Each structure stands twice: as C-alpha cells, then as structure tokens.
Amino acid sequence: MTEYDVTVLGLGQMGSALAAALLRAGHRTAVWNRTPAKTAALTAEGAHAAATASEAQAGSPVVIACVLDYPALHEILDPAALAGRTLVNLTSGSPEQARETAQWAAGHGIDYLDGGIMITPPGIGNPESMLLYSGSRTAFAAAEQLLAAFGEAIHLGEDPGVASLYDTALLGMMWSTMTGWLHAAALVTADGATAAEFTPLALRWLGDVNGFIRAYVPQVDQRAYPGFDATIDVQLATIEHLVHASQVRGVDAALPELLRDYAARAVAQGHGGDGWARVIELLRKAA
Template sequence: MSDALPAPAAAPLDAASRAAAPLDASRAAAGAPSAPAVSVLGLGRMGSALAGAFLSAGRTTTVWNRTPDKADALVGRGAVRAASVADAVRGSAVVVVCVRDDEAVHELLDPVAPELAGRTLLNLTSGSPEQARENAAWAAGHGCAYVDGAVMTTPPGVGDPRSMILCSGSAAAFAEHRATIAALGDPVDLGEDAGLASLHDAGLLGLMWSVFAGWLHATALVGADGVPARAFTPLAIRWLAGVGGFMDTYAPQIDAGSYPGDDATVDIQLAAVQHLLEASRDRGVDTRLPELHRDLMTRTVASGHGRDSYGRVIEQFRAGA
C-alpha cells in the first residue's frame, strides 16, 4: 500500500487526463448504462492495482497520489489525474482509499470531509475492527456512506474474480456499488458492522500464516531425508482438501459448544504429535511448532476432555492460556 500523505498540489490535468474525463458522457450518449465513476487515493502497489482493475473494467477512474508521477502509467491507460485530494473526491461517486494506515486515511480525508457528503467511501486500508467502526461513525457524521474492505490477495491477484474482497458497512452502499467492487474480485458482504471486514481479514491472515508455517515445517522435515519440496507439496495440497472437511465437521460443534469424540479424539492426536516431535528432533528440525500443538492438546486432556474431538482445543485459545 502507498504511504500517500497530503502534499503540494500536482500539476493541472494533462491532455491524456482531459481526454479521459468525458467517458461517462460519451457512454450515456451512446445509450450505454451509466456506471459510477471511481476515484482512487493512494497509488502504492495495491492502490495502483486497484485503479488498474477499475480501468480494465471500463470505469471512469480518477487517481491521486502524494507523488504525482506514480500516476503516469495509469493516466497513459486513460485515468484522470487529480490535482488534489479534493479534486479526486469531487470527481466520483465512489472514493476508494488505500494508503499506509488509518492515520494516513484521516490526514487525507479530514481536510476534505465536507466534499464526501452524498458519496460512498470504500476504505481498503489495513486497520483494526475498532478503527473501521470509528471511521463508519465519522463518515456518517459527514453524510457519507461507508464500506470497509479487505483485499484478500496480493496486487497481481486484483481483478481476478477468484480473489475475495471482504466488505462490511452500509448495506445500501454495498448493494448500490457491488458491481463496482466486483471489478476488483468477488465481493463478500459480511454485514453492516463495519468492523467485520477487518476482523475477518486478521483471522484469515492468521490462518494463512499457520498453514504456511505448517507446510514449511513439514517440508523441512521430509526434506531432511531428501524429499524435494516440489515432490512433497502436491501431497500437502491434496491433504489440505481433507483438512477442510474436518473443519466443516468441527464448526457446528464449536457453535454448539459440544464436541463429540466420534472421530480422532484429542488424546489420540496427542499421542500422534509426539511422533512428529521425535522425527523433527532427530533431523535437527525446529520443534517449536509441534511443541505448540502438543501443549494445546496436553492442556485440553488435563482439563478432562481428552475423549472429545479436536474442535475442543478452541477453548484453549478462548482462555488466552
């Protein structure tokens, strides 16, 4: 994401930008359905990818960045270069902000807050659920609809319909601009609590890192006996599909708070993790990850729940042990 901050005004719109500005009018004259124009504030790697996806979808796209020349490639593709944040906001019904952090968002938008009235703000800057809720209240105070979002991919994946765009906040704004957000990926509506996109983003990233860590540990383990990562990884991917099935089994147990041990119980899995620990130790592979698994299961068994399903281990996380 860009570290865009307020800066001296850029040069006035250049010829390419002026040529791009009448796109909506020409579409309307041709009888094409009108699509809301979009402004993108912040042109780091992610912001540039967002603006590029809107352009690829045929949207009139205005762009602004603290360093104006970061917009050059996008202007060459037909984007409108805004001379200021205020000009960018005035130029579109949907204002997308993707900058360094929440502080940078407010450094950009606080001075132009009156210009946001009647528009939709789509905030794709990484932040906390609490910040998202505060931003929703701030936007409402300025007559602006607010949607908080999380782009669940890296910049090269923006625009791929398989990439999730988590959204939470104004239901009316999401419904009105769903097609606009769909230019970036698959819009996933998480509800009107503006904090839910950030909350899900944090949880899903934690899941990703846990999967990566498990795969890297396993790859190091088998690699110690000469198995190449490229040979092991297809088996790992196939196994993850099966793991997904176990997650579907445990999810309703977690919601119900009941963990029938009708598959592999915690005490059985505790015995199995010891083999992983020994194999890791014998090969000089770091044992901290399997030790974490062992400790979580040991505490579950010690609490009297060794015959429950593995889903019971969630109580160790809830306890903050």
C-alpha cells in the same frame, strides 16, 4: 463537482491494480497518490490525475481509498470534499479502526463501506477473487457495480468491522497453514526429499483436512466435541512424535510444542476423550 465515476486514493501496488481494473471495466476514473509519479501508468490508460487529495475526493460520487494504514488514511481524507459521497475503504486495519472510521464518516455525512481484499494485486480483476465488504448497505449498493471490476464482492452485513475481522481471521489461518506446510517441508527435506516431491501429497492432505474442518463446524457452534474420529489423547501421543522428529533433525520445534501444549492442557482438564475441536475452548478462554 462530480466529473468521474470513481476516485482511487493511493496508488501503491494494490491501489494501482484497483485503478487499472476500473479503467479496464470502462469507468471514468480519477486517481491521486502522495508520490505523483505513480499516476503515470494510469493516466496513460485514461485516468485523470487529480492535483490534490481533496480535488480527487470531490471529483466522484464514489471514493475508494487504499493506502498503507489508517494513520495514512486519516491524513488524506477530507471530510468537506467527501460529504454526501460514498467512501469505500480498502486499507487494511483492525475491526476497531474500521468501526471508528465509520463513526467518523457518519459524523461528516459520508456513506462508509469497509473492505478486505483477499487477494494480491495480480488477482484483482479475476471474477473468482474474493473481496469482503461490510458497512452501510446503501454505500454497497452505490459502489457494487464498480467493485465488480475487482472480483466477487461479498457483503457481510451492516457492522463496518466485520470485513476486517474476517480478513484478519482468514489471514491468520493462511499463516498457520503455510507455516505448517513449511515446517513439514523442513522435516522431509532434512532427510533428503525435495519440496517438489513432498508437496503434491501435502496438498492432497489439505483436502482431507478440509473434510475434518467441515465435520467440526457443528461441534464449534454447539460447544460439544465428541471424539468421534480421533481423540485428543491419541493425537497428543502423535504430536510427541512430531516434536521428537523435529528435534532430532534440528528443525525448530516451537510449532509442534505449541500444539502439544494445547493438547496437554485439554487432557489435563479431563477432555482427552474429546476431538481436536475442543481446543477452541482453550483459545476462547485465553482472553
């Protein structure tokens, strides 16, 4: 029996934010969580708290799941209740887990869409927040109006693994960038500056880095890396300064040493005259 527009399974920090956004957008929303107490704030806003996960899944044409991980997801999914419905899985996982779950869903007559949420819970509901989806186009069409309550819904294609792949890749980029800033902050604060003094320059610098990345895009796709701006030879010498400055200040040098290793390997392979984008060949060959 379908009584609601949408069901949310999992009311942790993210699932609660998703359900609250759906309610704010005026959708009739059913919710379920393993620990029932977490439904209280949402029922006060008009949500229906289903007694069981199966009842929740049978209650709406579109079921959105957001739990800790895939083992938890598979514990709560009820294929009999979900058959003929659209399942939108916003639980984080690997592309392989997404593809396996899409296959599992197809085997049970469930239309499956996978998703990656590129924002923390307070950003849910901001139209500028980015949420990535991939998988069945009919599932995306069925859920699109509901998903608009969360932020911008970007469908990346039919392969259900792509949203997770992009999500994971973007998070990797976030950790690298944030750790680069933290390393830089450790360096300058060691000599008495504050992060508040340094960071405006760091953020301005990120704008320039943005430009470098744009210039390297065709190089990466064409696998040709002319050193038109700064060669790896020159950058290797400069990275040595970063390693030295770190060591002298007692700042951990593992990060610049890793960068030095990439640069040195590219030089050893005869590519010192290329630009930094050449490093992708070392990354690609690591597997």
